[in-house]
Amino acid sequence: MRRRAIFDDATVMLAELPVAEISLNELSPRTGLARSSVLHHFESREAVLPELLDPMRKGWLAEPAAAVDPGAPLLERGDRLAAVLAGSLAARPVLCDLIGAQGRR
Secondary structure: OHHHHHHHHHHHHHHHOOHHHOOHHHHHHHHOOOHHHHHHHOOOHHHHHHHHHHHHHHHHHHHHHHHOOOOOOHHHHHHHHHHHHHHHHHOOHHHHHHHHHHOOO
């Protein structure tokens, strides 16, 4: 239950702060837990990030596949897929921020 509460509070923080500003020191008071308690469930801030990314990524990946007509010519499918990917990522700045943070681990 505590792990889920930490995850939920971190998700709320993502709507308010860029990923780079989310820290365990910031997360602990929001959860009502001591930093050591948060560390008991997640070894670091970087351990929280993939768990935040995963459900967002799964939801996002379903969208492009559904928007492309498999019977369309190859170039048309490629153009459509590129447009859908660009638009869907532009609409998900938090997802982009989380993806970018994965390389900074």
